[in-house]
Amino acid sequence: MKDWYKGWFDSPYYDLLYYDRDENEAREFVAVMAHLLKIDRSHKILDIPCGNGRHCQALLETGAEITGIDLSFRNINQAKSQSFNSIDYYIHDMRNPFRINYFDFVFNLFTSFGYFDSIKENIKAAKNISLNVKNGGILVFDYFNVDHSVYQLKPEEILYRGNIQFTILRKRYGNSMHKDIQVNDGKNEYKFQERVKIYSVQEIQQIFHPFNLELQNVFGNYSLGKFEQLESERMICIFKKQL
Structure with a gap:
């Protein structure tokens, strides 16, 4: 099923199936992450891809400038309808450059990577995700833990x-x-x-290293608990872009 993500993410059944991934979960995760990273109103944040905007809405509470991009026309329209113009949303493919060296924090959440069949396309996505992060900025990369x-x-x-x-x-x-x-x-x-590619923490680290992103920490759940290879549901990787 070629380009499976286009039909599935544009379907209303996607949100229905994952209804438990709601605004409350997003708000709780963003709160602990904002505290850890000391996010404030001086910062610029990108959520890529942003889906229907639930994390963008939660990030708005930090006072920062929020931008969300997503390939899905339906997702962006839904996100815009909830934002009252307080968040900038754009239809955009993560494999293409967006705003280079611009954002203090870039979030890639809920296994929103590894969609593409070829290694080349996934590396291209990693490169352009990385380009959005300014020097000294942070990438928060959340992926499923394959061992668990x-x-x-x-x-x-x-x-x-x-x-x-x-x-x-x-x-x-x-x-x-x-x-x-x-x-x-x-x-x-x-x-x-x-369909998503299987990556270990070490493989994710190797993918982003050529783009000057150095792994700082790995957490195992949305409460930022310790990462345990066999027990943790998530791999939440914190990268910092080197000068």
């Missing part, structure tokens, strides 16, 4: 959101995790897919 995910993997799961049924099939294919999603709304069936 494979250990806890549910090959098949059926979930209900109201009257809508989601049948989810999960499998590892080489260096990628695949999730086939079938949606039944009682009248029609729709098929979607998620």
